[in-house]
Amino acid sequence: MGDHSHGSPKSSGTVATAGQSEVEKFQDPGLPPHRPRLADKDPRAEKRAEKQVAILFVISIIGTLLFFVGYFAIRLDETIATLRLQNFLLGMGTAFAMLGIGVGIVHWAKTLMPDHEIAEERHAVRTEEDRVIAETMVTEIIEETGIKRRPLIRNTLLGAMILAPLPAIGILRDLSEDLNPDVLRHTMWDAGVRLTRDPSGTPIKASDVTIGSAFHVIPEGLNEAEHKLEEKAKAVVLLMRLNPEDLHVSPGREDWNYNGIVAYSKICTHVGCPVALYEQQTHHLLCPCHQSTFDLTQECKVIFGPATHALPQLPISVDDEGYLVATSDFHEPVGPSFWERG
Known part of the structure; x- marks a missing residue:
């Protein structure tokens, strides 16, 4: 039998023993290299992505309007066909209203908002510095979204967000004339x-x-x-x-x-x-x-x-x-x- 002492736990270094020097800390690997997206390199791709986000917000607006058509324009005449048509318009309208905003914001974040990874040291919080830092962070977030320089996205998003809650208000109002149980x-x-x-x-x-x-x-x-x-x-x-x-x-x-x-x-x-x-x-x-x-x-x-x-x-x-x-x-x-x- 040969000598296997060089492979034992004590000699291989795989197990820390008393008196052994402190194990080195893991080195900071740093941030992974940034991979630019197509919209970061091609202005035409950036413009195309902006239009796609705006279209999604417009779809949300159309969904809300579709809900109102089903809610106010369709008059029930005691037939199943009319009831099914109204339910279809209400359901599809609500779905597109919510889906358009959700998918639009996700697509906006993935294609147009900055995607650089950032590591920051945590600083001690001081009253005045805290206010300045918070104000700076809000300003940076607004700048990173690009909402100031993209009025098409801004305007369609505002329109979709203003209209989207209205169906819920209409439904709650119509539970009863006075919401009276x-x-x-x-x-x-x-x-x-x-x-x-x-x-x-x-x-x-x-x-x-x-x-x-x-x-x-x-x-x-x-x-x-x-x-x-x-x-x-x-x-x-x-x-x-x-x-x-x-x-x-x-x-x-x-x-x-x-x-x-x-x-x-x-x-x-x-x-x-x-x-x-x-x-x-x-x-x-x-x-x-x-x-x-x-x-x-x-x-x-x-x-x-x-x-x-x-x-x-x-x-x-x-x-x-x-x-x-x-x-x-x-x-x-x-x-x-x-x-x-x-």
Whole structure:
């Protein structure tokens, strides 16, 4: 066997030992060499990049205008085609408005703003020097962006940024005339209003509802209402039948169901998505948007998901002809929870 002592940890220098001199500090490798971009070398490429950024900002402006066309110019006429057209214009307009600004700023930074790496020593902060340094830094940043000498980019960016927030302001304003949550407290349901199938409007008899079945329900007369979509968004209901012994009824709600037939608002109390999935075996209602789950046997109490409030129950009974009717409106506001729900 040969002598391998020269390769041992102690002799190879790979392991520091007591008494060994201090390991040298890593040397500063310095900044990597700067690679000029095409726009740095070719004035035509610089001008082309400037136009591209401006075009992206113009796309943002067009997107905002497209949103306003869909929001104000498209009048809903109770047809699905018109509703889809408006949703398309609203969605595409918002997407292009946000995307144009975002991509434009990124393209501006990557092609036109200085990309030199700079290393600076940290200096002690002094009151007057701090102010001067901050002022100098702001001035340098403005100069580096080139916004002063590129009016095309400056003007299109200002136009895009001014218009982009307006769709959000319009949407928030139109939530209600006075942004008043009281509009959610009242629907078309009232004592004696028949429960009808959605969308046909055919009345439902109690004998039609079998155990395990589920009906999507609207109030009678909804299809002829002046503001059909707005009223439907508040009044739509899910109707199901369980064995009466499976229901856990709270005091005061004993007459809100009819022989195990119960009706609950279809509007999720999280963000207002339609609760459309009914699991017959578990008696659970599921919202497909964020998986909020409600237990039908416990008056639609939330058992999973982000919703924090049970689905409002519609009190029901039958009329002289055996048709299911409401005995009142909902006793609480429908839809997402808010601070004035009460």
